[in-house]
Amino acid sequence: MIRVLGIHASPRKYGNSFKLLWIALRAAENEGAETEIIHLYDYNIGPCFACYSDYYLNCRYPKERKECPLSGVDGFGEVAEKILASDAVVFSTPVYWFMASGVLKNLFDRMTSLENMIYHVGRSLLDGKVAGVIAVGEEAGAAMALSWALLTLVNMGFHIPAWGTTYYHGKGDVLEDKQAVSDAYNLGLNIVRATKRLRGSNEAPWYRFIGEDEYESLVEEARKVAEKNKAEQRRERPWLK
Numbered sequence: 001m002i003r004v005l006g007i008h009a010s011p012r013k014y015g016n017s018f019k020l021l022w023i024a025l026r027a028a029e030n031e032g033a034e035t036e037i038i039h040l041y042d043y044n045i046g047p048c049f050a051c052y053s054d055y056y057l058n059c060r061y062p063k064e065r066k067e068c069p070l071s072g073v074d075g076f077g078e079v080a081e082k083i084l085a086s087d088a089v090v091f092s093t094p095v096y097w098f099m100a101s102g103v104l105k106n107l108f109d110r111m112t113s114l115e116n117m118i119y120h121v122g123r124s125l126l127d128g129k130v131a132g133v134i135a136v137g138e139e140a141g142a143a144m145a146l147s148w149a150l151l152t153l154v155n156m157g158f159h160i161p162a163w164g165t166t167y168y169h170g171k172g173d174v175l176e177d178k179q180a181v182s183d184a185y186n187l188g189l190n191i192v193r194a195t196k197r198l199r200g201s202n203e204a205p206w207y208r209f210i211g212e213d214e215y216e217s218l219v220e221e222a223r224k225v226a227e228k229n230k231a232e233q234r235r236e237r238p239w240l241k
């Protein structure tokens with residue numbers, strides 16, 4: 001069974017970001033997945049304390065959450081457990097001042113503790129999961145919110161499938177916009193399709209630290225190629241000093 005979690009980041013449980021998330025998750029169900037939608041505003045997730053910035057090993061996600069100063073003080077642990085139990089996650093946010101909403105930013109910052117486990121156990125706890133992102137606004141900024149979210153998710157170890165984003169701008173009911181509904185539906189389908197195709201290829205982490213010898217030889221080779229290119233280009237561009 002494929003589990004898809006929908007994370008909704010608007011205080012309005014009936015708004016456009018919810019509607020598109022619902023469409024995406026209905027598509028995921030039609031493709032055979034089990035789904036759940038949670039509303040981030042129900043979890044009161046506070047800002048990250050940036051323990052990582054003092055020392056990178058400070059930041060971790062133990063189940064008991066003993067090391068985290070925010071342990072038990074807010075709803076992050078509950079949301080984190082749901083993310084960890086899912087194969088794929090769809091994030092849906094309104095645009096608030098050309099960005100995602102603050103609750104989603106808080107969640108992403110706190111998810112550093114899941115990603116940072118790469119330094120503790122050799123793998124981001126998010127490595128190999130699949131994600132999609134939906135952003136809705138009235139006038140402008142959905143593309144900026146999406147860019148931020150996608151960049152962050154990819155750097156945490158998520159895969160984003162083809163057509164893995166949906167955006168909408170407008171003051172009206174998004175369900176009257178066939179393009180947006182169709183985009184959200186395809187996002188939901190492709191989240192599940194990508195998860196199915198990735199099954200069996202997630203055993204090894206998608207990121208591995210390169211060894212010292214490997215680093216030395218890669219760098220040596222890259223330098224040689226760059227030097228060769230430089231010599232050739234210098235011949236073609238004799239005006240260069």
Ligand SMILES: Cc1cc2nc3c(=O)[nH]c(=O)nc-3n(C[C@H](O)[C@H](O)[C@H](O)COP(=O)(O)O)c2cc1C
Nearest residue numbers: 010012015016017094095096097098137138139140
């Ligand atoms: C604090 C705040 C900031 C907003 N900033 C933007 C913005 O920068 N660009 C935009 O297009 N819409 C902006 N909006 C409008 C919302 O994105 C819009 O109403 C959206 O549809 C709300 O999503 P929802 O229906 O899922 O709650 C803002 C709304 C609020 C409350």
